[in-house]
Amino acid sequence: xxxxxxxxxHLVMGMTNKKSLKCEQHMGHRAMxxxxxxxxxxxxxxxxxxxxxxxxxxxxxxxxxxxxxxxxLLNLHLHALQPEDSALYLCASSQGWDxxxxxxxxxGTRLSIL
Amino acid sequence: AQKITQTQxxxxxxxxxAVTLDCTYDTSDQSYGLFWYKQPSSGEMIFLIYQxxxxxxxxxxxxYSLNFQKARKSANLVISASQLGDSAMYFCAMREFYLDTxxxxxxxxxxxxxxxxx
Numbered sequence: 523x524x525x526x527x528x529x530x531x532h533l534v535m536g537m538t539n540k541k542s543l544k545c546e547q548h549m550g551h552r553a554m555x556x557x558x559x560x561x562x563x564x565x566x567x568x569x570x571x572x573x574x575x576x577x578x579x580x581x582x583x584x585x586x587x588x589x590x591x592x593x594x595l596l597n598l599h600l601h602a603l604q605p606e607d608s609a610l611y612l613c614a615s616s617q618g619w620d621x622x623x624x625x626x627x628x629x630g631t632r633l634s635i636l
Numbered sequence: 637a638q639k640i641t642q643t644q645x646x647x648x649x650x651x652x653x654a655v656t657l658d659c660t661y662d663t664s665d666q667s668y669g670l671f672w673y674k675q676p677s678s679g680e681m682i683f684l685i686y687q688x689x690x691x692x693x694x695x696x697x698x699x700y701s702l703n704f705q706k707a708r709k710s711a712n713l714v715i716s717a718s719q720l721g722d723s724a725m726y727f728c729a730m731r732e733f734y735l736d737t738x739x740x741x742x743x744x745x746x747x748x749x750x751x752x753x754x
Contacts, residue, residue: 564727564744565681578741610679619740622669622688627681 528628543598545613554596557612603635640745657713659728669731670711676724718752
């Protein structure tokens with residue numbers, strides 16, 4: 523079992539819906555990440571939170587809104603998504619932002635936009 | 637410019653044999669980290685092994701070892717005694733420190749799909 527828990531595992535939504543993806547870790551990690559992964563492609567970084575503050579936004583459209591309520595939780599709020607946003611969304615965490623700290627990933631949420 | 641290159645889109649290996657997955661990287665940084673991740677069809681990215689740029693010895697973790705050749709900028713993953721459960725996508729990744737922005741970011745290669753045959 524992964525130590526990073528993502529819910530839901532699957533999500534189907536229409537383009538006018540509002541939904542949220544959730545990520546939780548209890549490893550005491552202070553850096554958390556959202557990645558987007560299209561089929562047969564590597565993950566692409568979307569957001570980085572360090573000590574609950576947004577540190578990196580990789581020019582992600584505003585229809586994706588991240589939130590870090592506390593050091594264990596990371597949310598991704600979705601609104602008015604497009605069909606091309608269908609992908610696997612991976613959450614990860616790491617002890618810090620140091621170069622020798624591996625990121626631990628969750629199972630991901632498979633998102634389909636109708 | 638592409639930072640991480642994995643030239644093998646797919647590999648086949650017989651069960652119980654060893655296999656090497658290639659990874660080359662490009663960086664001008666002196667301090668960086670190299671990682672290998674495994675991604676089964678279920679989607680989870682599983683951390684396998686890490687090599688720091690200043691580490692003199694090759695990293696090993698159980699059946700996984702990293703053949704680190706710094707001058708050639710390669711960090712190949714060696715899996716010994718392949719098992720059916722090793723069938724998955726394997727990603728090489730590098731973490732660099734960007735001096736101009738103070739950022740540390742993880743860049744992934746395009747991946748190699750390994751299939752272990754009985």
